[in-house]
Amino acid sequence: MDRGIFVDGRWQQPGGLERWQINNPATGEPVGSTLLADEATVELAVQAAERAAPVLAALHPEERAALLEKAASLVEGRCEEIARLLTREQGKPVADNRKEIMFGAKVLRYYAGEATRIWGDLRPASAANIKNVVSYHPVGVAAAIVPWNYPVDLYCWKVGPALAAGCPLIVKSPPETPLAIAMLVDCLHLAGLPDGALADLPGHGPVAGAALASHPRVRVISATASIPAGQDIMRNAAGNLKKVCLELGGNAPLIVMADADLEAAARAAHRRAYSNMGQICITVNRILVDRAVHREFSDIMAELATTTKLGDGSEPGVEYGPVLNQSVIDRVEAHKDDAIAKGGKLLAGGLRPRDAEYERGFFYQPTVIDDSPHESLPMSSETFGPLAAIAPYDDVEQMIEIANSLEYGLAAYLYGSDLEHMWALADRLEFGGVGLNVNDVSELQAPFGGWKMSGIGRELGPEGLEAYLEPKLLKMRVRANR
Structure with missing residues (x-):
C-alpha cells in the first residue's frame, strides 16, 4: 500500500x-x-x-x-x-x-x-x-x-x-x-x-x-x-x-500501599507497564512500594515479567509484541544501564530475546529494575518502552513527595484496601488523572489531560x-x- x-x-x-x-x-x-x-x-x-x-x-x-x-x-x-x-x-x-x-x-x-x-x-x-x-x-x-x-x-x-x-x-x-x-x-x-x-x-x-x-x-x-x-x-x-x-509526556507512578492485594497490584502494574511494550503516555514507569511489602511485590513483578511471552502481534493469542524501532530499544538500554550504574538491581529482562523467531524484529524483554534510585533515568524521565523501575518508600509523606517531585503530571495509580485513605491521598497527587485500584485513567465522558x-x-x-x-x-x- x-x-x-x-x-x-x-x-x-x-x-x-x-x-x-x-x-x-x-x-x-x-x-x-x-x-x-x-x-x-x-x-x-x-x-x-x-x-x-x-x-x-x-x-x-x-x-x-x-x-x-x-x-x-x-x-x-x-x-x-x-x-x-x-x-x-x-x-x-x-x-x-x-x-x-x-x-x-x-x-x-x-x-x-x-x-x-x-x-x-x-x-x-x-x-x-x-x-x-x-x-x-x-x-x-x-x-x-x-x-x-x-x-x-x-x-x-x-x-x-x-x-x-x-x-x-x-x-x-x-x-x-x-x-x-x-x-x-x-x-x-x-x-x-x-x-x-x-x-x-x-x-x-x-x-x-x-x-x-x-x-x-x-x-x-x-x-x-x-x-x-x-x-x-x-x-x-x-x-x-x-x-x-x-x-x-508522562512518568506515571504506581503506588502500592501496605494493605494492597499484592497479586492484583502486580498484575495491574505488569499490564500497564508492558502493554504496547510500554509505548503509552500513561504507562507505569516507576513503582513506589511500601517497604513492608516491597520484596514480596518485587518478586511477583519479576516472575510476571520473566514469564511474559513475546511474539508477532499478527499471530493468534499473542499479547505482547515488538517495540516500534531501534530507537526505542536504545532508549530502554540507556535507562536500564543508568539505573544499574546508580545502584539498581536487574530482576528480569534487560536483553533482546535470542530465539530465531525474534531476530528480524525489534523485540525486547520486559524489564524490571528493583531499588532503582530516584535520580536514575527510569525514575525521573519518560522511558516509553518496556521497563518498570521499583523503589520502596517508608511513609506516606515520603511517598507523596516522591510521586510529586517530577515535572510530569499526567497519570498516577494507587493500590490498597482503604479506599477513603487512598481518596485523601489522591487529592494530594499532582496529576490530571488518578486511578484507585484501576490501571487506566481514560474515560470517554471524562476529561483527559x-x-x-x-x-x-x-x-x-x-x-x-x-x-x-x-x-x-x-x-x-x-x-x-x-
Whole structure:
C-alpha cells in the first residue's frame, strides 16, 4: 500500500514529495509507504479548509452528528481489516488494536451526541432592561498532530470534537503508521464530509507539524506529543495566538500501599507497564512500594515479567509484541544501564530475546529494575518502552513527595484496601488523572489531560469540545416592563 495525501476531499500524489517506507517491526518486511507533506502541502490544505469552514459551520448540529454516526459505523465495519494492518505497521497485537479501533468509533459516536448539545445560556445582567445571551461558535480552521502509538484512537479524539463543533481539521498524521489511518480517513470521507473538511498529511514534526503550528490562518492546534515537541508547538503557535491543546509526556507512578492485594497490584502494574511494550503516555514507569511489602511485590513483578511471552502481534493469542524501532530499544538500554550504574538491581529482562523467531524484529524483554534510585533515568524521565523501575518508600509523606517531585503530571495509580485513605491521598497527587485500584485513567465522558509539563487543555468528555469553540456575548437592551 503506497499512499499519498488527502486534501480537498480526495487522495492526491503530488510530485516532489519525499516517500517514507514502512516496515513490519516484528519481521522487518515491507508493509507500504507514504508521501511526506511539506509546507506547500500544508498551505493547500489550509486553503481547502477555509473553503469548507462556512459550509461545515452552516450544517445543522444534527447533520454533523449524522456524519459522525455514519463514520463510526463504517469504522466498526472495517475494524478487523484496520486492526490487522495497524499490527503490521506498528507491532501492537491485533486484539489490542481491535480495542483501540472500537474505542475510536465510540469517541466518534460520543461527539455525535455532543454536537447536538452545544447550546448557550442566558446570563445575569447589570440592569433589568439588559439581557445577556452567551452562544458558542466554531473557532475556524483547526489542526491536529497525532502520534504513532495509538494512531486511530487518538485521531478520533481530535477529529470527533472538531467536526462536532463545526471546525474543518488538518491532521499531521505519523509517518510510522499512516496506512491504518488512511482507512479511517476513507471512513470519514465516505460518511459525507464536505470537501476540505478533513485533510490528512503524514509528515515529520519539524516540517509539516511546525508549518501547521505557525500558520497564521489556523486558529487552534491539538497535539499528542513529547514535552519538547509541545514546547515547540507553543512557540510556533504564538505568532497568531492560536489556541493550543497539548497532551504531552508522562512518568506515571504506581503506588502500592501496605494493605494492597499484592497479586492484583502486580498484575495491574505488569499490564500497564508492558502493554504496547510500554509505548503509552500513561504507562507505569516507576513503582513506589511500601517497604513492608516491597520484596514480596518485587518478586511477583519479576516472575510476571520473566514469564511474559513475546511474539508477532499478527499471530493468534499473542499479547505482547515488538517495540516500534531501534530507537526505542536504545532508549530502554540507556535507562536500564543508568539505573544499574546508580545502584539498581536487574530482576528480569534487560536483553533482546535470542530465539530465531525474534531476530528480524525489534523485540525486547520486559524489564524490571528493583531499588532503582530516584535520580536514575527510569525514575525521573519518560522511558516509553518496556521497563518498570521499583523503589520502596517508608511513609506516606515520603511517598507523596516522591510521586510529586517530577515535572510530569499526567497519570498516577494507587493500590490498597482503604479506599477513603487512598481518596485523601489522591487529592494530594499532582496529576490530571488518578486511578484507585484501576490501571487506566481514560474515560470517554471524562476529561483527559495533564498537569504541570504534561499538558494544557483536555480531551474527551464535554471538555474536549472547548478548544474548538469560541464564546460570544450578545448584550441587548430590551423594552422595560410597563
